[in-house]
Amino acid sequence: MSFQTVTMMLLEGFRYNCELFAVTLILALPLGLVVSFGTMSPFKPLSWLVRFYVYIMRSTPLMLQLAIVFYMPGILLGPGHSLSRMGAAAVAFVLNYAAYFSEIFRGGIQGVPAGQREAGQVLGLTKTQIFFRITLLQVIKRIVPPMGNEIITLVKDTSLANFIMVAEIIKIAKDFGNKAMIWPLFYAGVFFLVFNGIVTLLLNLAEKKLSYFRV
Amino acid sequence: MAILEVDGIKKDFGPTTVLKGISFSLEEGQALAIIGSSGSGKTTLLRCLNFLETPDSGTIRVKDELLFDAADPTTQKEREIRRKRLHFGMVFQSFNLFPQYTALENVTLALKLSARERPDYKTRRRELLTEIDGQGMALLEMMGLKERAEHYPHQLSGGQQQRVAIARALALRPDVLCFDEPTSALDPELTGEVLRVIRGLAEKKTTMVIVTHEMAFARDVADQVIFMDGGVIVEQGPAREVIEHPTQERTRQFLSRYAEQP
Numbered sequence: 001m002s003f004q005t006v007t008m009m010l011l012e013g014f015r016y017n018c019e020l021f022a023v024t025l026i027l028a029l030p031l032g033l034v035v036s037f038g039t040m041s042p043f044k045p046l047s048w049l050v051r052f053y054v055y056i057m058r059s060t061p062l063m064l065q066l067a068i069v070f071y072m073p074g075i076l077l078g079p080g081h082s083l084s085r086m087g088a089a090a091v092a093f094v095l096n097y098a099a100y101f102s103e104i105f106r107g108g109i110q111g112v113p114a115g116q117r118e119a120g121q122v123l124g125l126t127k128t129q130i131f132f133r134i135t136l137l138q139v140i141k142r143i144v145p146p147m148g149n150e151i152i153t154l155v156k157d158t159s160l161a162n163f164i165m166v167a168e169i170i171k172i173a174k175d176f177g178n179k180a181m182i183w184p185l186f187y188a189g190v191f192f193l194v195f196n197g198i199v200t201l202l203l204n205l206a207e208k209k210l211s212y213f214r215v
Numbered sequence: 216m217a218i219l220e221v222d223g224i225k226k227d228f229g230p231t232t233v234l235k236g237i238s239f240s241l242e243e244g245q246a247l248a249i250i251g252s253s254g255s256g257k258t259t260l261l262r263c264l265n266f267l268e269t270p271d272s273g274t275i276r277v278k279d280e281l282l283f284d285a286a287d288p289t290t291q292k293e294r295e296i297r298r299k300r301l302h303f304g305m306v307f308q309s310f311n312l313f314p315q316y317t318a319l320e321n322v323t324l325a326l327k328l329s330a331r332e333r334p335d336y337k338t339r340r341r342e343l344l345t346e347i348d349g350q351g352m353a354l355l356e357m358m359g360l361k362e363r364a365e366h367y368p369h370q371l372s373g374g375q376q377q378r379v380a381i382a383r384a385l386a387l388r389p390d391v392l393c394f395d396e397p398t399s400a401l402d403p404e405l406t407g408e409v410l411r412v413i414r415g416l417a418e419k420k421t422t423m424v425i426v427t428h429e430m431a432f433a434r435d436v437a438d439q440v441i442f443m444d445g446g447v448i449v450e451q452g453p454a455r456e457v458i459e460h461p462t463q464e465r466t467r468q469f470l471s472r473y474a475e476q477p
Contacts, residue, residue: 119311122265123325123387124301133324137315213315214369 006176006184013172014191016086017158020168024093024154031094032101039106050102057099063163066092070164089161093154100150108143109135112215141210148203155196218243218422219264219391224273225285226259233259234270235446241391241439244420248427248437248454252469255443257426261393264424265305266296277302277390304384304392308399310376312368318379319364322386323351354382358412374405378412392416394425410436430473434458442466 038050057065070088073081083091112135120130162171173188217240226234233256241247249257262268264275266283269291275283282299284290312321326347330336336343355364358378368376377397384392394413398406410432416423417436427433433440437454442461450463461467 113309113311115307115309115311116313118267119305119307119313121267122300122303122305123383124297125325125328126297129328133328134313141315213367215314 001179001181006181006187009172010169010184010188010191013167013169016161016166016168017155017191018195019086020089020093020158020161020166021155023090024097024158025151027090027094028097028101031098033105035098035102036105036109039102040109054099054102057096058103062092062096062157063160065096066160066164068092069095085161085164085166088164089166093157093161097150097154101147104143104146104150105139107146108139111142112138137210138215141213141215144203144206144210148200151203152196152199155199156192159192216243217241218278219424220274220276221264222274222276224260224263224270224275226256226263226268226270233446234263237273237443237446237448239441239448239451241422241424243422245438246417246421246423246425246436247439247441248425248433249441249443250427250430250433250458250469251443251449256446257443258395260443261305261395261424261426264391264393265303266300267305301387302390304387304389306377306380306384306392306394306397308396310368310373310380310400312376312380312383314368317365317367318355318360318371318375318382319348319351321368321379322354322382323347325383326350326386351382351386354385355379357415358382359408372405373401374408377401377409381409381412381416390422392421392423394423394427396426396428399428430458430470442469444469 035050035054039047039054041047041050066089069092070083070085073083082088116134116138117130120134125133159168159170161168162174165171169188169191170185173185176182176184219241221240222238224234224237225232237256237260239247249260251257259268263270270283270285272285273283274281274285281287281290282302312318313324316324327344330343330347333343352361352364355361358381360375360378360382363371363375363379368379371379377400381397397413398409401409406429410429413423413425414432414436425433425437434454439451440454440457441451442449442457442463442465444465450457450461450466457466458470461470
C-alpha cells in the first residue's frame, strides 16, 4: 500500500478527531462557565450537586465514561435507544471537559482580587458592567495558560474515541497492524504534532495579545 | 451645615461586633481624619459609607438626604444604592486600579459608561467622549501625571498609581471623598507625593474622610480628628487639639506609641 493511500486513509480518520475536538471545545467552554458558576453558587445544595458532578468526571477514566454513555442507554432502555458512536463520544467528551474547564474558570474568577469588583462598585458600575468591563479580561488573561494545557490534551484525547469503535485516526492506524504494517501508527503521530503545533502558535499569540497589562 | 451625618452605625461580623454605634457629622469643605489601631473599625466604617458593607443599624445622611437607614429596607435597593454610592468617592489602600486600562482610561471609565445613559449619547457621542477625555486629562494634570496618561498601572510606581486612583475617585465629583489608609501600601519615600496631593485637595476645600496612620499629616491637614478604639469613638475634636492634647487616657496611650517612633 502506497504512502499516499495510507495518508489519505489516516486523514479520513483524523477528520473524526477534528470534529470531536471542535464540538467539545465549542460546547464544553460555555458549559464549563455555567458549571463554574454552579460550584460557586451561594445556594449550597446546587453547589454540592455540581461539585459532585465535577468530582465524578475528573475521578474516573474518560474511556469508562465513553463506554457508559455509549452502552448504558441501550442496556437501560433496550436496543434502539443508543446514540451513534460519534454522538456518544461527543456527549462524553463535552461532559468530561466541561468539568475540567469549570475548575479553570473558577480559579480564574476567584483569582481576581475582590478589590477590583469593589473599585467598580464605588464608581457606580452595574454588576454586568463590572463583569464585562473589569473582571472578564483579567479572567481570560489568567486562564489562557491552564486552558492551553487542557486544549492540547483534548487534541490527543480524541483518539480515546476508538474505545467505542469510532473510526478515528489511531483506530485506522492500528488496523494497519492486521496487514503487518506498523509504520502508519507512528506516522499518525505526525498529524497530532502538526495540529498541536498550530494550537500552540494560536495560544502563544493569545498570550502575547494580552501581555500589555499585568494582573 | 453638615454635609455628612452618620448616626448610630453598628456592624457585626458573625459573633464579633466591629462597630458599636458610631455617630459623627462633617461640615462641607472640611477634612476629617480617623485614627486608631488596626481592628478598631476605621476601615469598616469607611466601607459602610461606600455601601461596601451594610450596617446592622444606624442611618447615613448626605446633604439632608437619607441615603441609608438600617430599619428601612426601601433605602437598600440595589439600583438606588448604585446612585447613592456616587455621593462618596473611595481611594483604597491597595489602589485597585484596573490593570487592563491606561491611567487615563481608569479615570474616565465610569464617566464614559454613565454618558451612555444620556439621551443625546448617540448623536453627540464623539463630542461627549472627547469632553470626558479632557476632564480626565485635567485631573491627571492636577495629580502631576499628565505625562503618564497612556501608561498602564504596572508601568507606574505605587505613588503614581495611588494618584491615578485619586483622580479616578474625583472624576465623578463626589460630595465626600474617602481615603482608606492611602499611603499604607507605599514605601516611605513615595508616601510624600500622595500626602502632598491630599493636602492640595484640603486646601481646595474638598470634603474628605481620611483613615490614616500618619499622625503629623492628620494634625496638619485635617480639620477634625476622630480616634476610634474597639468599635467606638473614644475622642473627637479639632485635629490639633486631639493629637497634641488628648483628653482620654486611651488616646494618649495610642498617640504615645507613635511619638516613640523616630
